Amino acid sequence: MSSPVPLASKAPAPLAAPVPVAHPGPAARKPLVSALREAAAAALIALIVAVPLVGFETVQVSSGLELRTRWTWVAIAVACVFVGRLLLTLLMQHSRRQPQTRRTAGPIARTFRDSARWLGPIAVLGALVLPLMPFSDRYILDISILVLTYIMLGWGLNIVVGLAGLLDLGYVAFYAVGAYSYALLALHFDLSFWISLPLAGMFAATFGMLLGFPVLRLRGDYLAIVTLGFGEMIRVILINWYKLTNGPNGLSGIPRPSFFGLPFAAAPVSDGGQTFSGFFNIAYSPMHRVIFLYYLILALALLTNLFTLRIRKLPIGRAWEGLREDEIACRSLGINPTNTKLTAFAIGAMFAGFAGSFFATRQGFVSPESFTFIESAIILAIVVLGGMGSQLGVVIAAIVLIGGPELVRQLEDFRMLAFGGLMVLIMIWRPRGLLAFREPTIRLLRAAAAPPGNQRG
Secondary structure, three states, rough: OOOOHHHHHHHHOOHHHHOOOOOOOOHOOOOOHHHHHHHHHHHHHHHHHHHHHHOOOEEOOEEEEEEEEEEHHHHHHHHHHHHHHHHHHHHHHHHHOOOOOOOOOOHHHHHHHHHHHHHHHHHHHHHHHHHHHHOOOOOHHHHHHHHHHHHHHHHHHHHHHHHHOOOOOOOOOHHHHHHHHHHHHHHHOOOHHHHHHHHHHHHHHHHHHHHHHHOOOOOHHHHHHHHHHHHHHHHHHHHHHHHHHHHOEEOOOOOOOEEEEEEEOOOOOOOOOOOHHOOOOOOOOHHHHHHHHHHHHHHHHHHHHHHHHOOOOHHHHHHHHHHHHHHHHHHOOOOHHHHHHHHHHHHHHHHHHHHHHHHHHHHEEEOOOOOOOHHHHHHHHHHHOOOOOOOHHHHHHHHHHHHHHOOOOOHHHHHHHHHHHHHHHHHHHHOOOOOOOOOOOOOOOOOOOOOOOOOOO
C-alpha cells in the first residue's frame, strides 16, 4: 500500500498576487503642464507684489509731487519671474528623473582642486601687476581696494565660521573697533599707522574674547542671535558715546599712511621734510597714494591668507575643524572647547581690526553708518557662497558679490535687485558654495598603501 499523500501537497497552488500597475500622476504625465502651473502661480504673486512697489512712482515737479505709473516695468518683472520659475521647475524635474549616484566633487571644484597649486601664484602675480597695466585707472584701483578689503574680512570670518563652525552675525563690530581704535590713536596720541595697526588688532582681538565668553555654551541659531546683538551694541555705543566717538558725526581728519615717513603730498611739509615724489625725484601724482594703498591692503590680505593656511595645519586649526564637526567628540578626545572657541573669535576679530584700521586710513573719516548689520551680512554671504572653509572660494565670492554690482551700477534703481538676483542664482546653482569641496587638512593613508615608517598624516 502506498503511503498517504499529505493534504498540503493536494492543495492547489496559490495564485500569484496581481502586480499593481503604477499610473503616472499628472506631474509625471505632463511635466510641462505642471511647470507652467507653478510658473503662473509665481507670476501671479509677482504681479500682486510688483503693482504697489514698482507700478507707481512719485516724481518731483514744479507744482509738487506727481504720481506716475510704470506698467511696462511691472510687465517686465512678471515676465522675468514667470520665465525664471518655469526654467527652474523644469530643471528640478529633470534632476529628479536622473538616477541617484554618489555625490562627488563637481567639475568646477575638481578643476580648481587640480589647478590650485599654480592658480594661486598666478592670481597673486596678476594682483601685483594690476596697477601697472595700461587700463588701470583710479576707478579700477578703488574697486580693487574695496574687493581686497572684503577678501581680507572674508578670510578673517572664515576662521570663525568656516573652520570653527561658529555662526557670527556681528563680525562688523570688530571691524568697527579696529577702525575707531586707529582713528582715536592717530588723532589723540599722534601715533603713526604702523604703530596703530597692531594695537587696533589687539583691541579687536580683546573684544573678540569678550564676545566669546558669554556664548561658550551656545550653538547654532542662539549663537547667531547673540553675536547679532553684540554687533548692534557696538554700533549703539559708537552713536551715543559722543565724547569719545563724536557720536553720529563720526571722526574726520584721520591721517593717511606714509611711505616710511615720506608723505604723499604735492609740496614739502612745513618742517622741511621731503615728500614721496621729491625723495624719488618723480613728478607728483595723486595716483601714488592710491597705488600705495592698493599694495598695502594686498599685503595685509596675503598675510591673512598665509596665516590661515599655516594655522589650520597646526593643532589649534585641527581643533577648530573638529569642533565644527562634533563638539562632543572633541571633548572626548581631550580638546578644550572653551579655549578653542575663544582663540577662533580672537584671531578672527584681530584680522577684522587690521582691516578696520586700513578702512579708517583710506577713508580719512569713520562714522557708525559704515558698520551696520548689512556689512556683516555681506561678509557672511561671501564666506557661505564661496564655500565654508575654502580660501579660494572667498576670493571668487568677493569678486562676484562686490565687483559684480559695480559692473551694473548704470542700472541705478535695479542695482541692488541685480545683487540679490546674483546671490539667488549662486545658491540655486551651487547650494553648498562655489567651492564646497576642498582637500582635507589631514589625510591618513592606509597601512597597505604605504610601507611602515613612511606613513604620513
